Amino acid sequence: MYLYDEIDQRLVDERVAQFRDQTRRFLAGELSEDDFRPLRLQNGLYIQRFAPMLRIAIPYGFLASRQLRALACIARKWDRGYGHFSTRQNIQFNWPKLEDVPDILAKLATVQMHAIQTSGNCIRNTTTDHFAGTAPDEIVDPLVWCEIIRQWSTFHPEFAYLPRKFKIAVSGSESDRAATRVHDIGLQATRDAAGKVGFRVLAGGGLGRTPLLGAVMREFMPWQHLLTYLEAILRVYNRYGRRDNKYRARIKILVKELTPDVFRAQVEDEWSHLQGSASTLTADEVQRVEQRFTRPGYRKSDALSPGYVLALSRDKAFSNWVRRNVQPHKVAGYAAVTLSLKKTGAPPGDATADQMDAIADLADRFSFSELRVSHEQNLILADVRQTDLFDLWQQARALGLATPNIGLITNIIACPGGDFCSLANAKSIPVAEALQRRFDDLDYLHDIGELDLNISGCMNSCGHHHIGHIGILGVDKQGAEYYQISIGGAQGNQAALGKVLGPSVSQAEVPDVIERLIELYLERRDSEEERFIDVVRRIGIEPFKEYVYGNHHQPAASPRRQLATA
Amino acid sequence: MATIISRRQVLADNWQLLKRAADGSIEIPSDGDVIVPLSTWLEQRDALVKRTGQLGVWLEGSDDPALLVADLEHFALIAVHFQQFTDGRGYSIARLLRARYGWQRELRAVGDVLRDQLFYLSSCGFNTFALRADQNVQAAMTAFEDFSEAYQGSVERPQPLFRRRSLIQHEDTQKAAI
Known part of the structure; x- marks a missing residue:
């Protein structure tokens, strides 16, 4: 856990005071809705379907128990007794009152937490591998680098009003557990031939409506230059990213439209001026941040008890x-x-x-x-x-927290969907529940083996459906909620974007379609070791398409189900 | 008389910001201090340098400040126009003018300039601000004190916090000792 020093704490406290005054002026009618909106968004506050939604930053997903207790306290006092952990490693509360938010932020500040830049067109929470610091294969501890980036990006004056939101992910090892290829910037720790530590820098990845994998900007950038190189990328994006169309405004579109080579040349030109400037990192600073992290005092144990x-x-x-x-x-x-x-x-x-x-x-x-x-x-x-x-x-x-389903089909990743989110085309929670019920049999579940299933309620892709082995996307079909199924997506070093299986289906049909996919997988796998995603890679999408849809445009019902209901 | 914030004071503004008419024409008074659009400067530079009165130039977010690099000596002021306060390109323009092109005179934010952006604008190098007409200029002065520190270097304080941190803590200890 990084412990704030006096200055870190003072900045967060000053942010609370600033937002308290902005909220007061908004409620007093001195600040219009349009002028207030970007300010509240940069403090994590959305106006949602039923009430405001407050997204609280959990920097790189790291929490102390006292912070989790503060979140429980907020859930009880200002919300309805629960919170939602998001795919961005943050937590969201769905029922706070706008006028209470300054008090919630003040409560958070007492445990070194905040909601800074959890929304809005700015640099968001930097994410990493959730096993950071414990994984055996790490080149660097990504937590230290995430914290360095957190400080650099917090209240960055030049990059608070970017064309669109901006997300950075850091992987501390060659094995990518931070989805670095689908972020605006992905940083992967690596070593050069001489054994020096640096980062592979990727830019222009992302999900959403135009899913793209990031392009390599630098195969190896020495760590000292990390922040100046980020500045160069951000400046090129801030100046030339599209601002005329919200759906074309992410950096991935700029990289794609210019081509990665031209974009990279612009970044390198910009960096040639920034290289060696005051933002160049020092060994002292890296060490200072490292030392402000508390470290577990491991006891000596045998490898196996x-x-x-x-x-x-x-x-x-x-x-x-x-x-x-x-x-x-x-x-x-x-x-x-x-x-x-x-x-x-x-x-x-x-x-x-x-x-x-x-x-x-x-x-x-x-x-x-x-x-x-x-x-x-x-x-x-x-x-x-x-x-x-x-x-x-x-x-x-x-406590109901030991469901043995990590990596299995019922470990469903889902956004809050149409039950809460005003952007959603369709609900995701009932779909997740129907699937969990369908695959509730533990033996069957374990037999199916590793399978990532992701659900997004709309194209904004908060449920990361593109990189699920099975992805489910809520779509609007003449005012009705439908679901488009894709298969073959993956995260990690073999990151891939899923391909759409066929015409979208109704909510009631989703479990049948997924079960058909699983049936074909079980029939076609060559051993228990061959996972669903491996079979999709080996035989392609066509057999699955045919098995689900037959020659019709409607999905066929599962024979197992027909049998069961006959 | 319009007012601006300059060096954290409210002052009367003597500058006239000139804009093109719908047909593209622009009328330039023969004397007085004027700020002309970048395109006007590029087209009429010979006539503009001969005027009496001070000369300024203003840029849109889409303009490239590099076009002015050889001309900086002719201006007493450069302004950046914000069509919308959410359009952040002007912040990068300011940083480039200050840190790369060596502009040291007045750098003014004009257009959709609001109280709540003053702190960041100032960090990026703007030193005068013509606020949107509905803003309370006196109340806006407190915005410069929103934060007492910043992680990043700014134009006024080029060293980022990490290069100053040990010094600050050293000073604090000394103060405590006194």
């Missing part, structure tokens, strides 16, 4: 959970645990205030009082002793 091995062999439910929800750790005797917020019946990513308090207790007891939010909308205890896993599992199970 006998009690743990025994529990694994005795308890099938426990070993299922370990297989799906527990990840290896770079420190012997420790593991990273994912608490699933994807229990059937609860909207994906939602947690109640009571759950938040209970999770904070678990973090205190089992994981050095720290936790992380994953972009898959689950919570992670990253530093758990292996000897504690059985205890933790029992407690998590009692």
Whole structure:
């Protein structure tokens, strides 16, 4: 956890005072809706379907237990007792009152939190791998770099009114767990031939209406030049990005329209003037930020504890959970645990205030009082002793947080959709629930194996449907809610954008279509090791298309279902 | 008389901002201080340098300040026009004029200029502000104090916070010791 110093704290406090005054002037009629809108958005406040929605920053997904308790307190006092963890590793509250928001921000500031730049056309929360700092293959600790970027981007005076929002992702290892290729800028730690540390810099990736993978700007940029190079990219984008059409305003469109080569040449020209300027990073600063992070005081343990091995062999439910929800750790005797917020019946990513308090207790007891939010909308205890896993599992199970479905089809990633969001074409929560019910049988679920399923309620793609192995997109068809299914998307080093399967289907038909896809996959896979996405890559989309739609434009009903209802 | 904010004071403004008429024509008074559009400067520079009265030039967000690099000596003022306050191109223009092209005289924000953007505008190098007509100029003066620090370097304080942090903390300790 990065601990604020006096100056970090003062800036956040001053932001609260500034927004309090802006809200006061808005409510007094001294600030028009148009003039207020960008100001409130840069403090995370949307006007939504029923009430304002407040998005609170969880920088790079990192939370201390005392911060989670503050969020629980906000949920109880100013909201309806729950919050929604988003795919951007932030948390959203759907029911605050506009006039209460300055008080909520003041409460957040007491635990070194804020809602700065969580919306609006500015540089947003920088995201990273949710196992950052614990993964065995890291070249750098991405948390340190995310914090350096957080400070550089916070209140950056030149880049507060960009053509559109701007998202940066950092991966600390060669294996990309931060989706760097689908961000406006992706940074991937790497080493040059001499072993020096730097970043591969990608720009122009993104999802949304025009999904594109980022283009390489630099194969290797020494770390000292990171901020000046970001400045060069942002300045070229700020000056030349399109401002005439909101849907053509992201940097990916500029990179595409200019071509990556021309865009890169402009960035390099800009950087030639900025190189070596005062923003050039120093080893002192990197070290200072590193030292302000609290670090877990790991205890020396054996690689495998006998009690743990025994529990694994005795308890099938426990070993299922370990297989799906527990990840290896770079420190012997420790593991990273994912608490699933994807229990059937609860909207994906939602947690109640009571759950938040209970999770904070678990973090205190089992994981050095720290936790992380994953972009898959689950919570992670990253530093758990292996000897504690059985205890933790029992407690998590009692809280409904131990569904053993991480990486499986019911670990659905979904935006809040039409139930809350005024942008959505269609609902996503009931679709997620119907799918979770359809695949509720644990043996069947585990037999299907690894499968990312993502749902977005509209083209803004908050549910990242393009990079789901199965993606579901809410569309508007003559005023009715329909869903377009795509397959073959993926995140990580083999990032790919899914291809649309065929005509969109009604809400009731979605589970049947997904089940048809799964049936064909199970029939065609060559072994249990071959995942759904591998089969799609091997045989292509056509057999799936044919199996779902036949020769008709309507999806065929699942034979298994027909049998069941016959 | 119109007012502007200059060096954190409210002053009467003697400059006249000239705009083209709908047919593209522009009338330039023979004396007095005028700010002309960039295109007018590029077309009529010989006539404009011979005028009495001070000369300024104004840029739109889409204009390239590099076009002025060789001409800077002719101007007492450069203005950047914000069609909408949400159009952030003017901030980059200001940074370029100050940090790259060496412009040290008056740099003015005009157009849709509001109280709540003054802090960032000032950080990027603007030093005078002609606020939108409906703004309360006196009340807007507090905007310059919205933040007491900034992570980034600014035109007035080129070193970013990380290069000053140890010094600031050193000063604080000294103050505490006194």
